Amino acid sequence: MSEKEAKNDNTGDTNEEKGTVKEETTDKEELDRGMKNDNKERQAKEVEEGTGGGSSSSEMFQTILRHVGDYGKWQWRVGIITSFCGVFTAFHNLAAAFLCAIPDHWCEVPGLQHVNTTLDLRNISIPWEINTDGKAKYSSCSYYNRDWDALVASGALSGDTLPDLPTNVSTNTCHDWDYNHTVYKTTVVEEWDLVCDERYLTSVVQSTYMAGVLAGAVILSELSDKFGRRTIALLSSVGILVSSVCVTFTTHYVAFIILRFLVAAFGSGVFLPNFVILMEVVGPEGRTTMGMMYQGFFSIGFMVLPAIAYFVREWRYLQLYISVPSVILLLYYWWLPESPRWLIMQGRHQEAFEILKEAARVNGGSMPQKEEMDVLMAHVNKEKTQAKLTQTRVFKKVTQFFKSIITLLSTKNMRRRCLIIFFAWFVVSMVYYGLAFSGGNINASIYLIVFLSGVVEIPSYILVCWTLKKFGRRLNLCVLFLICGAACLLIMAVPKEHVWVNLSLATVGKFFNSSAFGVAYIYSAELVPTGVRNIAVGTSSMCARIGSALAPFIVDLMGEMHYTVPSTVFGLLSITAGLLALLLPETGKTRLPETVEEVEAMPR
Numbered sequence: 001m002s003e004k005e006a007k008n009d010n011t012g013d014t015n016e017e018k019g020t021v022k023e024e025t026t027d028k029e030e031l032d033r034g035m036k037n038d039n040k041e042r043q044a045k046e047v048e049e050g051t052g053g054g055s056s057s058s059e060m061f062q063t064i065l066r067h068v069g070d071y072g073k074w075q076w077r078v079g080i081i082t083s084f085c086g087v088f089t090a091f092h093n094l095a096a097a098f099l100c101a102i103p104d105h106w107c108e109v110p111g112l113q114h115v116n117t118t119l120d121l122r123n124i125s126i127p128w129e130i131n132t133d134g135k136a137k138y139s140s141c142s143y144y145n146r147d148w149d150a151l152v153a154s155g156a157l158s159g160d161t162l163p164d165l166p167t168n169v170s171t172n173t174c175h176d177w178d179y180n181h182t183v184y185k186t187t188v189v190e191e192w193d194l195v196c197d198e199r200y201l202t203s204v205v206q207s208t209y210m211a212g213v214l215a216g217a218v219i220l221s222e223l224s225d226k227f228g229r230r231t232i233a234l235l236s237s238v239g240i241l242v243s244s245v246c247v248t249f250t251t252h253y254v255a256f257i258i259l260r261f262l263v264a265a266f267g268s269g270v271f272l273p274n275f276v277i278l279m280e281v282v283g284p285e286g287r288t289t290m291g292m293m294y295q296g297f298f299s300i301g302f303m304v305l306p307a308i309a310y311f312v313r314e315w316r317y318l319q320l321y322i323s324v325p326s327v328i329l330l331l332y333y334w335w336l337p338e339s340p341r342w343l344i345m346q347g348r349h350q351e352a353f354e355i356l357k358e359a360a361r362v363n364g365g366s367m368p369q370k371e372e373m374d375v376l377m378a379h380v381n382k383e384k385t386q387a388k389l390t391q392t393r394v395f396k397k398v399t400q401f402f403k404s405i406i407t408l409l410s411t412k413n414m415r416r417r418c419l420i421i422f423f424a425w426f427v428v429s430m431v432y433y434g435l436a437f438s439g440g441n442i443n444a445s446i447y448l449i450v451f452l453s454g455v456v457e458i459p460s461y462i463l464v465c466w467t468l469k470k471f472g473r474r475l476n477l478c479v480l481f482l483i484c485g486a487a488c489l490l491i492m493a494v495p496k497e498h499v500w501v502n503l504s505l506a507t508v509g510k511f512f513n514s515s516a517f518g519v520a521y522i523y524s525a526e527l528v529p530t531g532v533r534n535i536a537v538g539t540s541s542m543c544a545r546i547g548s549a550l551a552p553f554i555v556d557l558m559g560e561m562h563y564t565v566p567s568t569v570f571g572l573l574s575i576t577a578g579l580l581a582l583l584l585p586e587t588g589k590t591r592l593p594e595t596v597e598e599v600e601a602m603p604r
Contacts, residue, residue: 097439218282303454
């Protein structure tokens with residue numbers, strides 16, 4: 001073989017080697033591309049499986065939230081921003097305890113208004129009557145029927161002593177009153193004489209307020225789903241500021257209760273959408289803590305209100321002092337973020353991503369990769385399209401509402417569960433506000449009892465977080481109601497003059513009642529299937545508002561019969577609710593039911 005032939009052979013070998021290398025390189029590139037495609041498919045599958053195997057928008061958003069951080073510094077910042085509205089909500093929810101306080105009062109006797117004397121003319125003009133605790137006091141609604149003009153003209157009332165006049169004479173009903181200003185300089189009661197035959201109007205003030213809370217919860221919560229949580233919270237912040245300040249300057253009773261109705265409605269419009277924002281940006285791990293913090297700010301308002309009222313004894317100034325600070329809510333325009341979950345469902349992805357990027361920056365997290373985000377958004381858009389196809393008209397929504405109510409009550413287990421939990425909400429809300437307003441019936445300072453009612457709430461929330469994990473829902477609800485009821489009933493055995501004992505019992509009742517409120521809220525969502533869960537919780541809340549609306553009538557009107565009647569009613573209802581809770585199933589360690597059939601297949 002010549003050198004040239006050998007060289008050609010070598011060249012051929014080299015070319016074969018190059019061809020082999022090229023083929024191997026091509027195969028490797030194709031393999032890499034295939035692996036990348038497989039990775040994308042696997043990544044998409046992992047995204048879907050990472051959300052529990054489902055593809056709901058809620059699960060998809062939770063996947064994004066895990067990337068950016070679902071319980072970090074950003075969530076705590078949002079938690080504080082959304083929660084401080086609870087302080088102002090608490091101010092107005094409980095303000096009637098001071099605005100509508102009933103001072104000691106007696107008839108302004110015609111003819112005696114301008115008598116210049118240092119003597120107490122009540123001794124000859126006002127009859128005595130027996131109080132609910134068995135003690136005598138001046139009548140609040142009647143005066144002796146005498147010829148007072150003739151007595152004044154005779155000079156019988158200008159001496160150093162009062163004349164000895166017979167007391168077996170007829171009496172007249174008061175048309176005007178004098179008020180004791182030792183505790184309160186002015187109140188709504190004195191402003192419009194809401195005493196005697198008109199006393200029920202004092203209870204109407206708080207009842208119409210609670211009706212406003214319900215109206216705001218129903219209407220503004222619905223609007224927040226349509227127009228955004230932040231939008232409704234901002235509008236309601238302006239509404240609560242304007243309407244609460246206007247209450248200060250009203251001169252008519254009807255205008256007063258209408259404006260307070262609006263204050264209550266706008267209060268719900270701030271409080272509930274803010275809570276939803278917080279719950280929608282926090283992962284499961286932090287929801288209990290954040291929820292407790294949210295309620296904790298309401299408790300702070302509970303405690304601060306009596307401190308303000310103690311130093312401000314004129315109702316108009318008090319109303320102004322608790323209204324003007326709510327101007328801080330206007331800072332929500334700069335501070336309050338919209339719920340990124342709601343923005344995504346509205347197709348406003350860019351706005352949602354900007355908020356999520358800020359969350360990732362603060363938390364030290366990161367946004368998902370583009371491929372993963374595309375998969376997530378595809379699932380969300382698919383659900384959004386399906387949701388649009390299933391949207392119904394208002395009439396159909398109303399029809400669906402009544403169908404859902406029928407579903408709640410149509411079968412044995414569902415009926416038992418719902419009626420018991422509805423009753424529990426009714427009782428727990430009635431007792432919650434009833435005990436806070438009951439200071440006058442047990443001779444306790446209203447300032448002190450409202451303050452202590454707020455103080456005990458925070459430890460009660462901490463207690464229930466621990467007991468729920470250890471003892472479950474049913475036993476908790478039962479025991480908490482029973483202890484609350486027992487504390488209320490024990491007031492019957494304590495004389496009215498033992499103020500501190502009665503105050504302690506009322507405070508113990510309030511402590512366990514607050515814990516029961518927290519359990520009832522969780523329990524009601526776990527007892528019913530997914531399809532009617534929202535309507536069940538909403539109906540429970542409606543029952544609670546009915547209870548809170550009736551509370552002032554029980555405290556004011558039944559308290560006139562005997563000082564222990566309101567606490568006895570609260571005690572008996574609480575014990576009944578506690579015993580009925582034993583008929584419910586334990587849900588703490590079971591999965592939530594999906595259908596009515598699942599509920600009916602259970603023992604109870």
